[in-house]
Each structure stands twice: as C-alpha cells, then as structure tokens.
Amino acid sequence: MTNKNMQIATLGGGCFWCTEAVFQEVKGVEKVVSGYAGGTVPGHPTYREICSGLTGHAEVIQITFDANIISYEDILVVFMTTHDPTTLNQQGADKGTQYRSVIFYHNEEQKNIAEVVIKEVAKFYEKPIVTEISPLETFYEAEKEHQNYYRNNPTQGYCSFVISPKLTRLRKLHAEKLK
Template sequence: MTKNIQIATVGGGCFWCTEAVFLEVNGVEKVISGYSGGNVPGHPTYREVCSGLTGHAEVIQITFDADIISYEDILIIFMTTHDPTTLNRQGADRGTQYRSVIFYHNDGQKNIAEIVVNELSSHFENKIVTEVSALDVFYEAEKEHHNYYNQNQTQGYCSFVITPKLQKLRKLHADKLKTS
C-alpha cells in the first residue's frame, strides 16, 4: 500500500517545542528541526540564528501521511499549541527567529494555511500574527537539536516550557495522537 507522504514546514517559537508536539501526532512519520526564511547565504548555525541577525526562523519540517492526518489538521494542531498572536515571541523566547510562521510548499498548502488562520482568528482574543510565506530553503539544524525533548526531559526548559505544551496537545487533540 502506497502512503500519501507530504511535508509541512512551520515555526512557532523554539523548535524543540514544536518538534516534541508533532512527534506525538498520529500519521507523522518524522520531524526535523531546522531553519528557514532567512536572508543570508549559506547554511546557518544555531548560534547565528539565535543572534537574530540571519532572518531565519527556528522551524520544523514534518513528514506526514496525509491519508492518516490532513495538512489542515497539522496546521490546527500547530496553531493551537503555541501562541500565534505574539509577534516574534513565544514566552520568554524573543526575536524574529521565534516568529510564528507557516512556510507553504505549494499553492494548495498556501490556500489551506490562509483558510485555517482565518477560521481560527475568532478563537483568539488577540489578532493572529502568523506569517504565511512560500518555503524557499530549509536548512537542517545540528544533530544535537534533533529529538531534543525526549533526550533532555529533566532539563529546566523542557520541564517548564515543553511539558505544558505537550499537556495542552494531549488535552485538545487526544484523538489525533499516536496510541503507542
């Protein structure tokens, strides 16, 4: 049986958080942390992106089976597990590298992203500031950033920032999670 494999690229603050969320979603085959949306040549490093000078956002690239979970559902989970109403900030993380962004891969994804953002806008007290932009280049992050939460759960940032996001995911989207 052939899978209907698609890719989504989103950024909602620190990529450790968004990666941890999507690793629990049924139909997600793989999640890779990385960088996109910058304006400097070459493959950026974590330190360079964290400086805020490259223009890149911390993003994740989600490979998923669209026969199990739709792109729309991926975006709904994304939009409801971070704060899409804060410009260039998620919690204590501040800077353009932490902006809320959906990088679409084609016109179909662009249309769905615009619809999801519009439909969810009435569910938030403040205006959604999530950027919807065409994906240019995705740069994979350094290996130490992959599967970060699962390897560092007792670290302060993980327990105080990521664990609550996972609790929110499990509460809001229990029907979309992997069972094992």
C-alpha cells in the same frame, strides 16, 4: 498495509524543540526535523547565528506526514493551537524574529489551506493572529544536538517548564490525533 501519501509541512512556532516535541506525538507524522528557514543570509546558518536574530531565519520544523492519516489542515490546526499565534516574534520568554510564528508553504494548495485555517482559528483568539504565511525557499537542518531534543533531555529545565505544558495542552485539545 496502506498506501502512504507522504507530504511535507514546514512550520515555525517559537523554539523548534517545542514544536518538534508536539508533532512527534501526532498520529500520521512519520518524521520531524528541526531546522531553519526564511533567512536572508546565504549559506547554511548555525544555531549560534540564528540566535543572534541577524540572519532573518526562523527556528522551524519540517514534518513528513501521511496525508491518508492526517491532513495538512489538521496539522495546521494542531500547530495553531499549541503555540501562541498572536505574539509577534515571541513565544513566552523566547524573543526575536527567529521565534516568529510562521507557516512556510510548499505549494499554492498549502498556502490556500493556511489562509483558511488562520481565518477559522482566529475566532478563538482575543488578539489578532500574526502568523506569517511565506513560500519555503530553503530548509536547513539544525545541528544534531537539536534533533529529538525533548526526547533526549526530558528533565532539562526548559523541557520541564516550557515543553511539558505544551504537551499537556496538545493531549487535552487533540487526544484523538495522538499516536
């Protein structure tokens, strides 16, 4: 039995159903929770409020991972290569600030690693990376129906047409990091 070195990463890369499905397949990831972060409106926001784009929150996931198995840097590389970090406030047809590309850091070390990873992966993109790097103030867990969405609804249209291709890309680019 190994000693676990559990850490948390909070990331937003468009719809949280997509990023959740990606990270549930990554080796060393113990738990993925969909939620909201980065808003300006007080109180626990609802999905409906987030979708309005008026709260300032982003759809995010909070990943609990064993740093003895996968590093924070590797988490960020998977993140930056399984969504489009060059589109401002948009992922595919999902548009609005709630779908922005964002890394919410938990400490200065995570902030520094995020800055380095963005510089490293930027050379693989034709357009500039617009991923926001911000301190995490508060994470709000999303409603129950948004947890494990892809696993619970694999044949739903959005899952088939949007999430499945992201998982194919994950498996192609990061096969060695998968469970």
